[in-house]
Amino acid sequence: MVRIAAVGDVHAQVGAVPMLKSGFANIANKADILAIAGDLTAHGKAEEAEVLVYILQDVKVPIVLVLGNHDYHLGEQDKIKGVLVKSGNTVLDGETAVFDVGGYKVGFVGTKGFGGGFGIRALPDFGEQIFREMYREGVREANKIRGGLESLAADFRIVLLHYSPIKDTLFGEPPEVYAFLGASIMAEPIDKLGADLVLHGHAHYGTEKGMTPGGVPVRNVAIPTMGRPYAVYPLIR
Ligand SMILES: [Fe+2]
Ligand SMILES: [Fe+2]
Numbered sequence: 001m002v003r004i005a006a007v008g009d010v011h012a013q014v015g016a017v018p019m020l021k022s023g024f025a026n027i028a029n030k031a032d033i034l035a036i037a038g039d040l041t042a043h044g045k046a047e048e049a050e051v052l053v054y055i056l057q058d059v060k061v062p063i064v065l066v067l068g069n070h071d072y073h074l075g076e077q078d079k080i081k082g083v084l085v086k087s088g089n090t091v092l093d094g095e096t097a098v099f100d101v102g103g104y105k106v107g108f109v110g111t112k113g114f115g116g117g118f119g120i121r122a123l124p125d126f127g128e129q130i131f132r133e134m135y136r137e138g139v140r141e142a143n144k145i146r147g148g149l150e151s152l153a154a155d156f157r158i159v160l161l162h163y164s165p166i167k168d169t170l171f172g173e174p175p176e177v178y179a180f181l182g183a184s185i186m187a188e189p190i191d192k193l194g195a196d197l198v199l200h201g202h203a204h205y206g207t208e209k210g211m212t213p214g215g216v217p218v219r220n221v222a223i224p225t226m227g228r229p230y231a232v233y234p235l236i237r
Helices: 018-023 046-055 077-086 129-151 175-181 184-193
Strands: 002-007 033-037 063-066 096-101 104-110 156-160 197-200 209-211 217-220 231-235
Touching: 002 104, 002 197, 018 046, 033 156, 033 197, 046 077, 063 104, 063 156, 104 129, 129 156, 129 184, 217 231
Parallel strands: 002 033, 033 063, 104 156, 156 197, 197 217
Antiparallel strands: 002 231, 096 104, 209 217
C-alpha cells in the first residue's frame, strides 16, 4: 500500500504561518508522499514561496507540487518554482516524477491545467482570437497530461493538477464559474491512458470526491473544501 497525502490552495502568505505549519507536522507518520495541487501562494509573490518552504520545513516525506493560477499573478512563477526546487521539492509543469515507496514505483504527471468548461458546453475553438487562445491553452495543458501519461512507467500513476478535469468535484461552487475552474478536455487523456488517482484544487467551495467518465477517482483537495490540512488516500495493489 502507498499512502498519498494531498492538499491544494495553501495560499501561503507572510504572517499566516503557525496554524498551517502545525497542520503539516507528523505527516510522515500518516503518508509516504505529499502532493500539493497549486495555489501555493496567496498573491503570486516569490517571498510567499519562501513562507511555504518554512511551513513545509518539518515534512519528512518527498513533496511534489504544481503551480496554480495565483502563483502566476505577478509573473513570478519561475521564481516561485525556483525557491521550491532549491529547497529539494519536485515542481512539475508537464514533467513526470517517480518515487520509490516500499518497493513500489509511484509516478506523478503534474501540470497546472486550465479552464474552458465541460462536455458539450465547453469553450469551442471558434470566434475571436482571444477565446480561441483560451481554447488552445486548454489543449496544451491536456497534451501535457497525455505526454506525461504516455511516458510514465510506474506501479501507481497519479495526475496532479490545479484545475479540475471534471464537473462533479466543483459541486457547491456557483455554476456560473464552472468554466473557469476546469475543463473536461483534460479528462480525455486520463481516461484513454489510465491513472489511479487525479488530484486537483482551485475550487475552494467544491466537493472532495468525484470520478472521470472512465472511472478514475478524482479528489478536490482544496483546503477550504476538505476542511482539514490534508487528506490521505491509500493506493492498493
Ligand atoms: Fe485557490
Ligand atoms: Fe486557483
